[in-house]
Amino acid sequence: MTYYVTTLLVYAAVDILACLAISLQFGVSGIVNFSFIIFQAAGAYTAAVLSLPRDTANGGFQTYILGLNLSFPIPWIAATLVGALLAPPIGLVVLRRLRSDYQAIAMLVLSVIASLVVTNTPAFLDGAAGLALVPQPLSDKFNPYSDGYHWAYTAGALVLAVIVFFIVQRIINSPYGRSLRAMRENEVAAKALGKNAVAMKMSVFVVGGAIAGLSGAILVGFITTWAPSTWLYPETLILFAAVIVGGRGNNYGAVLGALLVPVGFEEATRYLPTFGPPGLIPALEWVCIGGLILGFLWFRPRGVLPEQRRVFAARPKPIEATEQYAGRD
Amino acid sequence: MPVETDALAATPAADPQPSAERPLLVASHVSRHFEGVRAVEDVSIDVLPGRITGLIGPNGAGKSTFLAVLAGTLPASSGTIILDGDDVTALPAFRRARRGLVRTFQLPSEFAQLTVIENLLAAAPTNRGDSLRGALLGKRYWRADENRLVEQARDLLDRFRMSAKESDYASSLSGGQKRLVEIMRALMLQPRLLLLDEPMSGVHPSIVGEIADYCESLRDDGLTILMVEHELHMIERMCNPVIVMAQGSVIGQGTMTALRQQREIVDAYLVG
Amino acid sequence: MSLIVAAFGFGLVSMSIIAISAVGFTMQFGITNMINLAYGQVMIASAYAAYAVNNAGVSIWLALPVGAVFGAVFSFLLNRLIYAPFQRKGTNLIGMVIISLAVSLVIANVMLPIVGYYSVSYHQNPGTTYHLGSIALTGAQLAIIAVAVVVMLAIYALLRFTRLGKAMRATAANPTLARNCGIPTARVVDLAWLITGALCGVAGTVAGMNSDSFSVASGSEFLIPIIAASILGGAGSPYGAMIGAVLIGEMTEISAAIISPEYKQVVAFAVLVLVMVLRPQGLLAKRGALAAAG
Structure with missing residues (x-):
């Protein structure tokens, strides 16, 4: 029971982190990062190969690079950094000159190709089989199979999610967040008003990449395995579905979406009686995800919790001028 | 058939203080080609400070393209653009x-x-x-x-009589109100040269005069404006000088009154 | 060396399949200004439609038109029922990309329970193998090349000589202007979806014929060389897509011979990245994948 609840909560924290990043990139700034999941994967792989011992010393049934056997929190910090550092090279190719929909496609193709390369290069990250037996953080000091460890891990993951929530909140409620929204609404006009749109996009690409990298590290530290099948491109679409359902550009919407869509679906199907041939239920799940996106974009394009209108306090109280505007800061 | 621009420029009939003014913007031999189409061809103009310069011409004359090239929205194929002595040709928008x-x-x-x-604030x-x-x-x-910027924005909203709309989404505004928002937004940057691309198109006729009033009042405060517009009576009222473009080139410039006396220009544009 | 020459021969088949599909893909973009990411899934659905007929004992060559008709009707309905309503609603470019990806996911997963999870292959007689130096192609492969040549000529003739083709070009260039000139743009768009859908169906079927087996998962694999060829040629330009198909088809097959077949798609992707960095508008288009300047 403890394991079930803590697993659920760790997944919730990871999905909340991912949805916050997508809300910042897509909801606030209008960038459709269809390669989002590879940032998460990069974080997970980084954390894994930094905490794993050398592959030759680890039973020899898997092959991978590095294997530095580093202790927590270095792998997590490195995962966050790798997520951030992956952003500039991709951004430089994709975000500079392409039309917005081509940006999305380029990133989608990148996601497919990255998975293909990792799958077909066993010496890199153990190919299709993926990494297993990833040491859990501080497992040399505590028993990772104890209830206490599970709860502590869960608490840590949730605290990180809350911290990131407030960081993203700071960004979107700031003048910079306003500029990002202006760019989303009309990029050409924003440029004509002195906004360096490429640099702005790059900045949210890096911040989102860092968050994604961290979320990957948290996930792999808990489930201890990571393989290409866990980061196929449709996984990104689930997160987009979550943000669209929850409400783009609204952090509370991102959290709600994370709880409703990725977490909710996983749980709902767990309790369904098995019916039909094997594989029918996952297929229906994907149909539902696609249907949710279409349905919400048609009937409620701004989601359950839409972006809030920012109202400035009236003039007679100039000292309080921005209280209401940034009231949630 | 392009008329000699120099001849026209040399007839500043109504100019109060000619020649002494140093131009704020000098565009020299600016061209912009799209895949062989010469949208703007060898255009040279000076924009004098403290005035509203009009840019008129038939549809497809290249006015908007020229404006976009000046602002950097489109790169120039050739030519130079000097703003107050600095070459800005290579700078992005x-x-x-x-x-x-x-x-x-x-x-x-x-x-x-x-x-x-x-x-407004997003532009600050x-x-x-x-x-x-x-x-x-x-x-x-x-x-x-x-x-500080909220105060500045509110002052502008007052000046443009838009305070009541402060917290409305811009998407809910009328065409004319959107124009005013765009002008106010540009003013938040405290521009040296404001380029207006048909600020009166898509605007209810009753607001056209209002926009002209605002432009004149900004000019009287010392702002330099270059304006593409089709409303000729408004151009006549506000602009001096007026530059006429046709088929990508400047075919004449001067006061509206002077231009009306140029047969080629009347043929090319003013009549049809 | 002979390996590379042999790969060149396979490249001829690959380019044929990519050309048929990429021309359809890029024309959908040209006419409707949207990227239909469900294209690969419609291809695979058409391949299965042809498979159903083929499996009932009909020759695959007679099943090919069934694939074409299926692709045409499917694409037409897709546009009428989903894409066009969203576009009329004012959904922006990135909204449409998300929608088409969602549609792609729905199609793939509706298909899965129907057609099953295992790969299938057509019942076909590959025919005699013909040799020319190191190049060895089966009769079926030569026939695929012939189909592609016929289709390309037909598209050329359609765009160049027919009223419909001219109307399509006008609609692609400027829909408002075309409508004002009296072109029934709604009907042109419908016909464009039927024609490009037929190309998609033909492409899916011949792609199935050329591979040992195919499954629902093949849909997204198909899409990468198609996107690469379209963007390389210049998004929206049918002739550009043809050139792009030739280059991508040969490059992927020859690199497969030199490096490893697993990296075929990676080579297509590398080309795509190079194009995006160096010439986002592609070889032949004015705008292609390039953003509005500014």
């Missing part, structure tokens, strides 16, 4: 805007899901919170700037 060369657009281009005042160039670092440092770091 956002850098030109930061140097005071700010444009509006022919089609409505408000930030639809931002409120009216947010449209000097907010400490308008960077990732500033944002992360928190509200205390940028609150003073924000308050």
Whole structure:
């Protein structure tokens, strides 16, 4: 029971982190990062190969690079950094000159190709089989199979999610967040008003990449395995579905979406009686995800919790001028 | 058939103080080609400070393209653009805007899901919170700037009689109100040269005169404006000089009265 | 060396399949200004439609038109029922990309329970193998090349000589202007979806014929060389897509011979990245994948 609840909560924290990043990139700034999941994967792989011992010393049934056997929190910090550092090279190719929909496609193709390369290069990250037996953080000091460890891990993951929530909140409620929204609404006009749109996009690409990298590290530290099948491109679409359902550009919407869509679906199907041939239920799940996106974009394009209108306090109280505007800061 | 521009420029009939003024913007031999189509061909103009310069011509004359090239929205194929002595030809649009060369657009281009005042604030160039670092440092770091800019934006809203709409989404405004938002938004940058691309198109006739009043009042405050427009009676009222373009080239310039006496120009544009 | 020459021969088949599909893909973009990411899934659905007929004992060559008709009707309905309503609603470019990806996911997963999870292959007689130096191609492969040549000529003739083709070009260039000139743009768009859908169906079927087996998962694999060829040629330009198909088809097959077949798609992707960095408008288009300047 403890394991079930803590697993659920760790997944919730990871999905909340991912949805916050997508809300910042897509909801606030209008960038459709269809390669989002590879940032998460990069974080997970980084954390894994930094905490794993050398592959030759680890039973020899898997092959991978590095294997530095580093202790927590270095792998997590490195995962966050790798997520951030992956952003500039991709951004430089994709975000500079392409039309917005081509940006999305380029990133989608990148996601497919990255998975293909990792799958077909066993010496890199153990190919299709993926990494297993990833040491859990501080497992040399505590028993990772104890209830206490599970709860502590869960608490840590949730605290990180809350911290990131407030960081993203700071960004979107700031003048910079306003500029990002202006760019989303009309990029050409924003440029004509002195906004360096490429640099702005790059900045949210890096911040989102860092968050994604961290979320990957948290996930792999808990489930201890990571393989290409866990980061196929449709996984990104689930997160987009979550943000669209929850409400783009609204952090509370991102959290709600994370709880409703990725977490909710996983749980709902767990309790369904098995019916039909094997594989029918996952297929229906994907149909539902696609249907949710279409349905919400048609009937409620701004989601359950839409972006809030920012109202400035009236003039007679100039000292309080921005209280209401940034009231949630 | 292009008329000798020099001959026309040399007839500043109604100019109060000719020749002495140093131009704010000098465009020399500017061309813009699209895949072989010469949208703008060897255009040279001077924009004098403190005036509203009109840019007129038939549809497809290349006026809007020329404006876009001046603002950097489109790169020039050749030629140079000098703003107050500095060559800005190689600068991207956002850098030109930061140097005071700010444009509006022919089609409505408000930030639809931002409120009216947010449209203005988003354009403000000097907010400490308008960077990732500033944002992360928190509200205390940028609150003073924000308050100052809110005041500045509200002053503009008052001046343009739009205060009542402050917190409305820009998407809900009428065509004319959107124009005003775009002009106010540009003014938040405290531009040296404001480029207006058909500020009166798509606007209810009753508001056309109002927009002209605002432009004249801005000019009287010392702002330089270059304006593409089709409303000839408004151009006649506000603009001096007026530049006429046809088929990508300048075919004449001078006061509207002087231009009406140029047969070639009347043939090319003013009549049909 | 002979390996590379042999790969060149396979490249001829690959380019044929990519050309048929990429021309359809890029024309959909040209006419409707949207990227239909469900294209690969419609291809695979058409391949299965042809398979159903083929499996009932009909020759695959007679099943090919069934694939074409299926692709045409499917694409037409897709546009009428989903894409066009969203576009009329004013959904922006990135909204449409998300929608088409969602549609792609729905199609793939509706298909899965129907057609099953295992790969299938057509019942076909590959025919005699013909040799020319190191190049060895089966009769079926030569026939695929012939189909592609016929289709390309037909598209050329359609765009160049027919009223419909001219109307399509006008609609692609400027829909408002075309409508004002009296072109029934709605009907042109419908016909464009039927024609490009037929190309998609033909492409899916011949792609199935040329591979040992195919499954629902093949849909997204198909899409990468198609996107690469379209963007390389210049998004929206049918002739550009043809050139792009030739280059991508040969490059992927020859690199497969030199490096490893697993990296075929990676080579297509590398080309795509190079194009995006160096010439986003592609070889032949004015705008292609390039953003509005500014």
